[in-house]
Amino acid sequence: MNRSSIIALVIVAAILAYFLSFGAESTRKLQAGFYKVISPFLSSGSGLKKQITSVSTGLQTLEDLERDNNNLKVENRALKATNQALRDIEHEVNRLRRALAYRERSDFRLVPAEIVTRDSSTWWRTVTINRGKVDQIEPDMPVVTDEGLVGKTTTVADNISIVLLVSDENCRVACSVEGTREQGIVSGERVTGSVSPLLDLNFLSKQADVRTGAKVYTSGVGGVFPSGLLVGSVQSFKVRELDGQARITPAVDLAHLEDVFVVTGRK
Amino acid sequence: MIFFVILLVLTFLAQIVEIFIPPLDWMYNAHIYIVPVIVFYGAIALPFPLVMALAFFAGFLLDALTVQVLGPRVEISFGWSILLYAVLAAIMHGLRPLFIRGRWEVHCVMSGLCTSAILLSQYLMIAFRRGSLVFTREAWWQIGGPGVIAMIMAPLAFWILHTLARATRNPYLPDPETYE
Numbered sequence: 001m002n003r004s005s006i007i008a009l010v011i012v013a014a015i016l017a018y019f020l021s022f023g024a025e026s027t028r029k030l031q032a033g034f035y036k037v038i039s040p041f042l043s044s045g046s047g048l049k050k051q052i053t054s055v056s057t058g059l060q061t062l063e064d065l066e067r068d069n070n071n072l073k074v075e076n077r078a079l080k081a082t083n084q085a086l087r088d089i090e091h092e093v094n095r096l097r098r099a100l101a102y103r104e105r106s107d108f109r110l111v112p113a114e115i116v117t118r119d120s121s122t123w124w125r126t127v128t129i130n131r132g133k134v135d136q137i138e139p140d141m142p143v144v145t146d147e148g149l150v151g152k153t154t155t156v157a158d159n160i161s162i163v164l165l166v167s168d169e170n171c172r173v174a175c176s177v178e179g180t181r182e183q184g185i186v187s188g189e190r191v192t193g194s195v196s197p198l199l200d201l202n203f204l205s206k207q208a209d210v211r212t213g214a215k216v217y218t219s220g221v222g223g224v225f226p227s228g229l230l231v232g233s234v235q236s237f238k239v240r241e242l243d244g245q246a247r248i249t250p251a252v253d254l255a256h257l258e259d260v261f262v263v264t265g266r267k
Numbered sequence: 268m269i270f271f272v273i274l275l276v277l278t279f280l281a282q283i284v285e286i287f288i289p290p291l292d293w294m295y296n297a298h299i300y301i302v303p304v305i306v307f308y309g310a311i312a313l314p315f316p317l318v319m320a321l322a323f324f325a326g327f328l329l330d331a332l333t334v335q336v337l338g339p340r341v342e343i344s345f346g347w348s349i350l351l352y353a354v355l356a357a358i359m360h361g362l363r364p365l366f367i368r369g370r371w372e373v374h375c376v377m378s379g380l381c382t383s384a385i386l387l388s389q390y391l392m393i394a395f396r397r398g399s400l401v402f403t404r405e406a407w408w409q410i411g412g413p414g415v416i417a418m419i420m421a422p423l424a425f426w427i428l429h430t431l432a433r434a435t436r437n438p439y440l441p442d443p444e445t446y447e
Binding site for chain 2: 001004005007008009011012015016017019020022023024027028030031034035038041042045046048049117118119120121122123124126139140154155164169170190191192193194
């Protein structure tokens with residue numbers, strides 16, 4: 001090994017040792033700084049992905065139309081394509097109208113945000129949103145939709161934040177089961193092969209009368225999540241050696257999130 | 268040096284692209300990883316100091332994008348991916364004599380194995396931090412799947428990068444005549 005290789009090794013080792021000594025706050029700052037730098041790339045990438053998806057969906061529709069109506073004239077095709085575009089716009093308008101209505105009737109102060117990236121790593125269930133410090137977002141703020149709980153913010157940069165989804169094993173939420181006095185902790189699975197994973201509600205009593213379909217709400221214990229946010233509904237219940245465990249279907253379709261709200265406080 | 272800069276840019280772009288590639292639901296949600304293939308090509312086409320620099324850059328990007336800060340603790344400390352990339356890239360660099368002899372297939376297979384090794388190491392660290400080691404079928408697919416995909420991608424990626432290296436006259440390209 002020559003001298004330059006040894007110098008390179010020493011430099012890498014020294015910087016590595018410096019990074020490994022970072023605590024949570026230093027790591028958060030470094031990560032936030034990095035996200036600040038790459039946020040234009042992420043925003044452009046997100047826009048590009050939407051365009052590509054839109055084009056591919058359009059092509060698929062045309063293929064279907066061609067198969068089903070191969071005797072239609074070009075003019076008819078154009079009209080149907082226009083209709084499809086209008087339907088897309090209508091869907092978008094309805095979605096935004098629903099979000100706006102939820103924001104107005106909610107008891108919380110909500111900051112609307114759009115998903116920029118989702119599930120970028122294998123072992124952590126996270127999404128990034130296009131809101132950050134400049135929008136008064138801070139770490140550990142709940143993130144919701146009109147359907148229920150999505151997760152909480154972790155690292156917050158100026159214009160972008162990471163949201164840890166409720167389906168991640170590390171996102172633990174104190175919850176109660178509708179119609180019972182049962183309380184437990186909801187968390188996701190470590191590894192899941194499904195796009196829409198189920199959640200586990202642990203630490204219920206073994207005698208819990210938890211019925212299929214019962215709604216599960218945040219209990220407000222722990223301080224991060226306010227009480228009364230819908231988390232999901234019970235799919236099954238089983239008694240384990242020390243406690244009872246319910247499997248929960250999340251209220252929110254986490255795989256197809258588009259718009260979310262960050263809860264910044266109560267009104 | 269030009270080729271090294273190109274590899275840095277490609278690594279950055281590949282890392283951004285990876286974020287937008289959805290997981291493969293038919294492969295138990297396995298992700299596609301492009302960056303390791305680029306880094307491991309760099310490991311056989313660059314001198315050792317530049318290999319370390321490239322590994323450092325790739326590890327830094329991965330950590331900056333994926334490290335989880337949960338309240339007062341960090342799940343896997345910032346820097347572990349740098350260490351993983353550096354160790355694996357050094358192993359690949361050690362196999363450079365085979366590359367010089369034109370035996371690319373070993374490096375293609377190794378790219379896949381090393382990609383899976385990165386994921387396996389991450390998973391083991393998470394298991395250690397969370398206190399239970401569970402290997403389900405999904406976990407194996409999510410560790411092995413990206414490795415298989417990297418192995419399949421590697422020949423084409425290596426060929427493109429090798430062409431790029433020739434076009435930029437990378438001075439460290441293998442020359443069987445001068446190999447000792």
